Amino acid sequence: MSMKVSTRQVDGVTILDLSGRITLGEGSVTLRDAVRDLVAKGDKNILLNLGDVSYIDSSGIGELVSAFTSVKNSGGELKLLNLTKKVHDLLQITKLYTVFDVKDDETSAVGSFTR
Amino acid sequence: MPNTPTTRTSLTLASTLETVDRVEHEAESFAARFGFNEDDVSSIAMAVREATVNAVIHGNAYSQDKQVTASFEATENELVFRISDQGTGFNEESIPDPLSPENILRGSGRGVFLMKAFMDEVHFRQLSPGTELTLIKHRTPEQHAA
Numbered sequence: 001m002s003m004k005v006s007t008r009q010v011d012g013v014t015i016l017d018l019s020g021r022i023t024l025g026e027g028s029v030t031l032r033d034a035v036r037d038l039v040a041k042g043d044k045n046i047l048l049n050l051g052d053v054s055y056i057d058s059s060g061i062g063e064l065v066s067a068f069t070s071v072k073n074s075g076g077e078l079k080l081l082n083l084t085k086k087v088h089d090l091l092q093i094t095k096l097y098t099v100f101d102v103k104d105d106e107t108s109a110v111g112s113f114t115r
Numbered sequence: 116m117p118n119t120p121t122t123r124t125s126l127t128l129a130s131t132l133e134t135v136d137r138v139e140h141e142a143e144s145f146a147a148r149f150g151f152n153e154d155d156v157s158s159i160a161m162a163v164r165e166a167t168v169n170a171v172i173h174g175n176a177y178s179q180d181k182q183v184t185a186s187f188e189a190t191e192n193e194l195v196f197r198i199s200d201q202g203t204g205f206n207e208e209s210i211p212d213p214l215s216p217e218n219i220l221r222g223s224g225r226g227v228f229l230m231k232a233f234m235d236e237v238h239f240r241q242l243s244p245g246t247e248l249t250l251i252k253h254r255t256p257e258q259h260a261a
Binding site: 023024025057058059061062063065066068069086090093094095096099 | 132135157161164165168172213214219220221222223224225226228229232
């Protein structure tokens with residue numbers, strides 16, 4: 001199952017709803033391009049909804065990290081929402097869980113961005 | 116003690132992303148046959164995927180002239196996955212620690228770390244040419260009955 005991404009705006013926050021697998025190849029490239037486009041447009045508040053991400057490999061983790069870094073370097077914030085157990089455990093193992101701001105509720109996630 | 120049959124299967128495939136998906140899927144099916152729970156099957160499949168990615172990208176550099184060989188073996192005590200490429204070789208010591216502060220925000224470099232996190236043993240062997248990764252998952256007594 002390839003990765004799909006849809007975009008919506010809630011209270012000044014751009015939410016990317018991701019579904020499928022974020023893996024080497026099409027999945028990771030789709031994520032990379034989506035975030036790159038938002039940064040190019042000047043979006044500063046980006047929330048990645050990973051509730052429907054069934055699988056992520058090390059390349060996908062790398063893309064999450066790269067997305068985080070590029071948004072931060074452009075003066076914005078990137079946060080994660082609704083991690084599945086699998087993704088949560090991977091971020092824990094790789095010591096990235098505390099690097100990201102991880103949320104489990106969309107309303108509070110949207111409200112947490114600095115404006 | 117009667118001899119316990121050993122199950123083996125082997126694939127030789129092109130250096131493509133399709134091969135990565137195929138080997139991962141085969142490893143998942145193979146592990147599921149031998150009594151591992153869903154989480155362990157998923158972890159094994161991920162470790163094998165990471166090894167295959169390394170073979171395709173870092174070993175063979177997607178070369179059409181080089182192949183990846185994946186072999187799976189089940190004995191009474193363990194599952195053994197061997198993934199080999201035909202590249203120029205690989206120095207395990209050269210892998211940066213992905214958990215160190217200077218590397219934690221790198222966009223790559225976590226594959227071997229995840230293999231070691233999910234498998235009980237990870238071994239590198241230099242071939243001529245290429246590299247062979249051996250990933251081993253030990254079987255518990257409950258899984259012996261499977």
